Amino acid sequence: MNATAAPGDSTGDIREARTTASPATGPAVDEKPVFSVRNLWKVFGPKAERVPGGPLADLPPDALRERTGCTVAVRDVSFDVRPGECFVVMGLSGSGKSTLVRCLTRLIEPTAGTIAIDGEDVGGMDKGALRDLRRHRAAMVFQHFGLLPHRTVLDNVAYGLEIQGVGKAERRAKAGEMVAKVGLAGMEGRRPGQLSGGQQQRVGLARALAADPEVLLFDEPFSALDPLIRRDMQEEVVRLHRDEGRTMVFITHDLSEALRVGDRIALMRGGRVVQCGTPEEIVGSPADDYVRDFVRDVPREQVLTVRRAMRPAHDAGEAATGPALSPATTVADAIEAVARTGCSARVVDAGRCLGVVDSTSLLGVVAGLESTPSKSTPPNSTPSMGGFEEKTAA
Ligand SMILES: Nc1ncnc2c1ncn2[C@@H]1O[C@H](COP(=O)(O)OP(=O)(O)OP(=O)(O)O)[C@@H](O)[C@H]1O
């Protein structure tokens, strides 16, 4: 797959689900982060610890492998996951996404850097604390759910609670609740083999939810599903996120999925995070040519909002007339409003007119002519590897 093929997975309107993805207030920017990751490295191979930060780290991947037998999977990555947000990690195959998410709970041991959950150092956790972290605080949903084939749906969902030592009646009640929550009521007695792929994914999701974790970690959970079922499951995640405000880290290589579910997206390439920002920042202000190419085929009007299109009102009259739009209105919706009324529209926040959009300013955004500076994280350090291929490790 090349970079520009990523949006081709699109199975529908990005805007429709995006507008429901974030809780009304959005993720809490000022609250203490759930996960805090600083200068994280994962190097696979012998004596991996000599690579981070040293001259070896600057070698091209092939040369590094030839000289040392090492592969850098995650390279000096830093980010925070805020409470209640859906933080998406996106990138092509081999860019380091799975390695990164597994490092969060030390399913893979990081080579360098720090990870904290609620301010607590994950690196310093002993076996018991790590078990508790994985069972109670950060539940992982994998691409292949690994359901137990001889157990019923209900018992599969209750399994996590069983190993937590929860009593039978309580765990079955809780499991039943979760099965209903993911839309499988009535199927409690079936076995995984009697379910469709999408239904099996729902069981996996219910199982992760049953532990009531603070964070859900998803590693490409829907990539094996056909597009329509996949869309269904994305909506399920968006709904759970919206209704429960649960913090999520969601890995995907599919840009349309990232835009649909993500509050913020970290785009990885060759182990680095090349840009981290809201969908609007990534699409509207790509940090470099790589990101620009990645988002080239995204329908801008469905992701960008009127904040990017607005201009100051010419006079008090213009600031007081025309339809009022919230700052979160997509350009697509604003075009409709302006076309319907035939006049400019006001962008209003808490009763205050922030600016005005008209057909010229809106079309300017669609055409990519607006110039709003990016607030997203710039590429971290040196330029990344050439080419689009990420599968450089043997
Ligand atoms: N156990 C390992 N030993 C050596 N190299 C590894 C190991 N696991 C992963 N890698 C390498 O690390 C890099 C990142 O792999 P990772 O699985 O994190 O990528 P990914 O972005 O999840 O890809 P995909 O989309 O295919 O799942 C790749 O170059 C991969 O070959």
Ligand SMILES: [Mg+2]
């Ligand atoms: Mg992976």
